[in-house]
Amino acid sequence: MGEPAAGSLARRLSLELAAIAALLSVLLYLAVRSLSTEAAVTTHDGILGASVEAIAEQLGTDGSGVLVDLPYGALAMLGAVSDDRVFYRITTARETLTGYDDLPLPERLPGPGETTFFNESYRGSPVRIAALSRRITVGSGSLGVVTLVAQTLDGQRDIVARVAGRATLLGAGSFALAGALGALAVARAVAPLRRVASALERRGAQDLTPLAEPLPRELAPLGAALDGFIGRLDASLERTETFIAEAAHHVRTPLAVVRTRAETALRQSGDSDVRATLRALVRAVDESARSADQLLEHAMVTHRSERMTRERLAIDDLLHRLLRSFEPLVELRDLQMRVTVEAGLHTVADRVQIETALRNLLDNALKYSSADSLIEVTAHRDHGGILISVRDQGRGLQGISVDRLTERYRRGSNVADVVGSGLGLAIVSQVASAHAGRFNIGAAPDRGTIACLWLPAAHS
Amino acid sequence: MTVRAHLLHAASLLAAALAWLSPGVGLGFDIEEEHVFPAVGGGSRSSELHILSTTDLDYFEPFVQAFQQSRPDVSIRYTVASSRAVFEAVSADAGVADVVVSSAMDLQIKLVNDGYAAQHDSAVVQSLPDWARWRSELFAYSLEPVSLVVSAAAFEGLDVPTDRQALFELLSAHPERFHGRIGTYDITRSGAGYLFATQDARRSETWSRLMQRFGELDVKLYCCSADMLDDVQAGRLALAYNVVGAYARASLGSDSAAFIAPLDDFTLVLQRTVFIPRLSRRRALAGVFVDYLLSDKARALQAEIAGAAPIDARTIAATPRLRPVGLGPGLLVYLDRMKRERFTRSWQAAVQR
Numbered sequence: 001m002g003e004p005a006a007g008s009l010a011r012r013l014s015l016e017l018a019a020i021a022a023l024l025s026v027l028l029y030l031a032v033r034s035l036s037t038e039a040a041v042t043t044h045d046g047i048l049g050a051s052v053e054a055i056a057e058q059l060g061t062d063g064s065g066v067l068v069d070l071p072y073g074a075l076a077m078l079g080a081v082s083d084d085r086v087f088y089r090i091t092t093a094r095e096t097l098t099g100y101d102d103l104p105l106p107e108r109l110p111g112p113g114e115t116t117f118f119n120e121s122y123r124g125s126p127v128r129i130a131a132l133s134r135r136i137t138v139g140s141g142s143l144g145v146v147t148l149v150a151q152t153l154d155g156q157r158d159i160v161a162r163v164a165g166r167a168t169l170l171g172a173g174s175f176a177l178a179g180a181l182g183a184l185a186v187a188r189a190v191a192p193l194r195r196v197a198s199a200l201e202r203r204g205a206q207d208l209t210p211l212a213e214p215l216p217r218e219l220a221p222l223g224a225a226l227d228g229f230i231g232r233l234d235a236s237l238e239r240t241e242t243f244i245a246e247a248a249h250h251v252r253t254p255l256a257v258v259r260t261r262a263e264t265a266l267r268q269s270g271d272s273d274v275r276a277t278l279r280a281l282v283r284a285v286d287e288s289a290r291s292a293d294q295l296l297e298h299a300m301v302t303h304r305s306e307r308m309t310r311e312r313l314a315i316d317d318l319l320h321r322l323l324r325s326f327e328p329l330v331e332l333r334d335l336q337m338r339v340t341v342e343a344g345l346h347t348v349a350d351r352v353q354i355e356t357a358l359r360n361l362l363d364n365a366l367k368y369s370s371a372d373s374l375i376e377v378t379a380h381r382d383h384g385g386i387l388i389s390v391r392d393q394g395r396g397l398q399g400i401s402v403d404r405l406t407e408r409y410r411r412g413s414n415v416a417d418v419v420g421s422g423l424g425l426a427i428v429s430q431v432a433s434a435h436a437g438r439f440n441i442g443a444a445p446d447r448g449t450i451a452c453l454w455l456p457a458a459h460s
Numbered sequence: 461m462t463v464r465a466h467l468l469h470a471a472s473l474l475a476a477a478l479a480w481l482s483p484g485v486g487l488g489f490d491i492e493e494e495h496v497f498p499a500v501g502g503g504s505r506s507s508e509l510h511i512l513s514t515t516d517l518d519y520f521e522p523f524v525q526a527f528q529q530s531r532p533d534v535s536i537r538y539t540v541a542s543s544r545a546v547f548e549a550v551s552a553d554a555g556v557a558d559v560v561v562s563s564a565m566d567l568q569i570k571l572v573n574d575g576y577a578a579q580h581d582s583a584v585v586q587s588l589p590d591w592a593r594w595r596s597e598l599f600a601y602s603l604e605p606v607s608l609v610v611s612a613a614a615f616e617g618l619d620v621p622t623d624r625q626a627l628f629e630l631l632s633a634h635p636e637r638f639h640g641r642i643g644t645y646d647i648t649r650s651g652a653g654y655l656f657a658t659q660d661a662r663r664s665e666t667w668s669r670l671m672q673r674f675g676e677l678d679v680k681l682y683c684c685s686a687d688m689l690d691d692v693q694a695g696r697l698a699l700a701y702n703v704v705g706a707y708a709r710a711s712l713g714s715d716s717a718a719f720i721a722p723l724d725d726f727t728l729v730l731q732r733t734v735f736i737p738r739l740s741r742r743r744a745l746a747g748v749f750v751d752y753l754l755s756d757k758a759r760a761l762q763a764e765i766a767g768a769a770p771i772d773a774r775t776i777a778a779t780p781r782l783r784p785v786g787l788g789p790g791l792l793v794y795l796d797r798m799k800r801e802r803f804t805r806s807w808q809a810a811v812q813r
Contacts, residue, residue: 068798072662076790083595085573086789098798123575 010190017182021175029171036163040156041128045117047081048130052115052149055088056132059145066090066136066145068098074149082155087122089148103148106131112144125152192216196223207434208234241299248292248299255292259285294423297360301353301427301434308350308434312458315345315379315386322355323377326362334371342380346458349435354455357431357439360424361390361451368394368449385437385456393448397441405441428453489549489556492540493517497524501532509745510537512546512557514564515732519765526761527752534745543567543651550576555739558746561601561732561753563704564651566791568733572598573792577735578743584751589773592731594787600731601753602762603771605782606656606702608721609689609712614641614698623725624666631673639677641698643688646681647807652730656702657807658794659728659785666725671810674701679811692718704730722781729776729784 054074060067068090078086089099103122106129110116115132122129129150135142195213210227259282266278319341330337347354365375373393380387397405405425425441428451432439437455444450495517499506513520517540524536539557541549543564549556550571562568571577577597585599592600608627610620614637621627631638645653660667680697682688688700695717712718734753736746752758762770776782785791793799 067802068796069802070793070796070799072790072793075793076788079786079788079790083788085575085595086792087573088792098796125575 009193010186013186013189014183017186018179021178021182024178025171025175028174029167032167032170033160033164036167037160040159040163044081044128044151044156045130047077048117048128048149048151049115049132051075051078052130052132052147055090055149056134056145056147059090059134059136059147061136061138063139066092066097066138066143070098078149078151082151082158084152084155085125087127087148087150089146091146091148092143097145099148103150104129105146105148109133109144109146119153120150122150125154127152128156192219196226200226208237237302241302245296245299248296252289252292252296255285255289259289291423294427297356298423298427298430301356301430308353310348310350313347313349313351313354315347315388316341316343318351318354319358319377319379319388322358322362326366329366330375333366333369335366335369335373335375337375337377340376340378340380345379345381345386347386347435347455348458349455353431353434357428357453358388358390360428361453364424364451365390365392365394365449368392370394373448381457382454385454387452387454389450389452391444391448391450393444396443396447396449425451489541489545489552491545492542494537494539497528497536497538499533499535500528506533506535507742507745508535508537509559509742509749510539510557511559511561511749512539512541512549513561514541514543514546515561516540520561522761522765523753523758526757527749530752531745531748547571550737553739555737555741557737558740558742559734559749560737561734563730563732564655565731565733565785565787566655566795567651568598568735569594569787569789569791570795572735573789576738578738578740580736580743580747580750582747582751584754588754589776591784591786592773598733598735598787599750599754600784600787601734601750601758602732603776603784604704604730604732605771606704606728606730608699608701608723609692609703609718610699610721611692611695611697611718613695613717614638620721621723622721623723624664624670625725627723628666628670628673631670631677635677638698640680641696642674642677642679643682643691643697643700644674644679644702645685646683648804649681649683652685652704653702654800654804655785655791655794656728656730658803660702661803663726663783668806668810671807675811681811689718702728724781726783727781729771729782731784731787733787 051074054071054077055068058069058071060069070088075086075088078084087100087103089101089103090097091099091101091105100122104120106116106118108116110131110133112133112135115130117128117130120127120129127150129148132147134145134147136145137143192213192215196211196215196219199211199213208230210230211223213223215223262278262281262285266275266282269275269278319339323337323339326337362375362377369375369392375393376389376391378387378389378391407426425439429439431437432453432455435455437453439451439453441449441451496508511520511524517538520538524538528534528536543562544567546560546562547564547567547570550560551574553576560568560571572595577595579596580599581596585593585596588599592603608621618630618634618637619626621630631642645656647654647657664670680691682700685700685703685705688697688703689705689712691697692700693712693716699721712720734750736743736750740746759770759772771779771782776784794803
């Protein structure tokens with residue numbers, strides 16, 4: 001896969017959700033603020049209105065003029081609500097009867113019995129003014145009297161500021177909550193994608209079965225495309241492996257014929273030059289046959305990786321049976337073999353593959369051991385799995401890094417005299433990875449080589 | 461220093477000396493007394509704080525001196541004037557003082573309401589109860605009950621009344637004993653008397669009948685509490701109604717010629733208040749002084765002077781009969797010209813037959 005140039009789906013979703021949350025939070029803040037301001041103004045007006053009415057109710061006359069008897073409560077009630085400054089004025093069209101005679105009148109005087117509210121600036125402070133008109137009968141006529149009560153707006157502003165503070169908290173809180181929930185939702189939405197990605201990542205190199213993950217409808221096309229791709233890859237690999245197997249088979253049969261003929265010729269020939277040539281020929285044929293064998297084995301292992309038949313295997317049983325088949329060779333080469341296998345070790349694996357891997361390891365150990373040396377095979381519990389090691393006292397590894405040894409056709413620089421294809425360790429490595437196991441090979445403590453194959457243990 | 465700087469320095473010293481020698485010049489209102497307390501730390505870099513007050517110098521001097529102990533760099537000019545003169549001076553809005561101290565709560569409220577005060581916020585101010593401050597501008601530094609003081613001799617053999625109704629009934633039952641021997645404020649001459657009368661009227665139905673009875677018994681009207689107290693102690697008055705300063709008089713007591721008779725229906729509590737005028741040139745320093753005046757230290761001093769612990773918010777809370785006259789726009793009502801005329805007329809009708 002290339003660079004994620006198209007950006008992150010999750011980030012884009014998160015950002016868009018956050019933007020929506022922010023917008024909604026701002027709207028919430030504005031709504032709470034405007035509602036509370038309106039409520040504060042309405043409440044304030046109610047009290048101002050009550051105050052102005054209380055004063056206007058007490059307006060009377062002594063026959064020649066208007067009498068004002070300011071009720072204590074009219075101004076005290078305003079003091080009960082806030083510490084705001086209070087002004088009042090009672091005036092006729094001609095003169096101010098009492099109070100602050102410069103308190104501004106409304107632009108249009110209210111009709112009789114009506115109260116109007118307006119904002120003004122008075123003595124350097126913004127004030128809210130309630131104005132009430134009343135007609136008072138004085139002597140034979142009647143007189144229009146306007147009562148004004150004003151209050152500064154500090155208290156109202158305090159309330160609005162306090163509510164605005166709360167609204168800010170509310171907005172921020174809902175933004176944070178929506179943001180967090182949005183992030184959670186995004187994480188859940190992209191989870192199937194992550195699951196597919198990690199399933200693909202976890203899967204062994206040879207596992208070419210279709211995706212087992214259940215996918216949401218939106219991702220089904222992607223899943224189908226992936227499955228199709230995997231299928232094509234599988235078919236292609238199978239064709240290649242079949243080809244290799246057949247090629248190896250086709251090569252081996254004629255090689256067997258060549259070898260038989262060469263040996264017959266060797267037995268019959270007396271010329272030492274010819275005999276040497278024939279021996280070299282037999283050796284070369286052996287090498288080729290061995291290569292062909294391993295190619296076949298490799299193809300088989302690869303092939304089996306895709307459709308493994310897993311079964312529960314007893315390690316001690318497996319190892320002892322395998323070692324018995326090596327006994328003649330061990331004796332032939334005057335080697336000693338020491339086997340230590342912990343009892344009761346089990347793994348769930350493909351028998352043929354595990355046998356092939358172990359055979360390759362033993363084969364290597366035998367091939368590179370000199371006479372009278374010791375081969376040690378052990379199997380024991382390790383890190384929740386089973387560690388099988390094969391150790392020889394042979395020439396060890398030279399001229400190649402441990403990593404590269406498990407690549408195909410790689411061999412050390414000190415083994416040209418021994419027949420080998422360079423496929424053996426690649427096969428072991430492949431078996432290990434097909435079983436979610438591990439394989440490594442390295443120099444043994446004093447001399448020789450130690451190869452370790454770790455396999456997961458079966459659940460008991 | 462250059463010659464010019466020397467001259468300037470000399471000129472400023474001369475100006476300071478002149479200012480000190482001619483107190484009150486240029487203030488443009490009638491003052492009763494004035495005194496300058498020079499900075500105790502001496503030095504030429506002192507700053508002057510001007511206090512305009514209705515409280516006598518004798519009473520206030522210990523507070524000024526105690527304040528100067530903590531601020532030896534401050535010199536204090538203390539001007540005493542009537543509450544009306546203080547009101548006029550501040551409302552002329554000419555930057556006349558740095559701190560205004562007055563017992564006329566209503567006038568103080570009006571000055572603050574009309575925008576002549578500066579805001580002052582501090583931990584001390586925050587600790588005041590709601591009724592003892594208004595708008596972070598006006599603060600009560602001293603609480604004083606408004607009391608009934610009676611002559612022990614005049615009440616010999618009588619139950620001392622414990623509320624206004626009992627007083628009214630007592631006066632009705634023994635007119636001969638009290639005739640011409642009742643004293644109270646003349647509300648036409650005393651702002652404090654007017655404030656107490658309006659607050660009484662607001663709280664009590666009995667009050668107007670009581671005034672009526674006072675009138676019938678030929679009440680004597682006074683300008684000032686001190687005169688009333690003197691006359692009660694001398695036996696010229698049987699009782700003085702609505703007196704302030706009684707608690708500060710050590711010579712009043714249960715075994716002396718005159719004593720305070722607590723009224724249980726309610727006892728008004730006058731709040732002496734302080735604010736910093738908007739045009740104060742030393743607002744920060746004024747704030748420090750106000751905080752001092754409201755502090756526990758000043759209260760302790762007050763207790764020392766009075767010989768008894770002054771009443772405070774805790775006393776008020778624990779004593780139901782004590783009703784502080786609240787700081788708020790309600791006090792503006794009785795300053796209304798028409799209201800005042802009307803109230804005074806009906807009071808006069810009751811008291812002066």
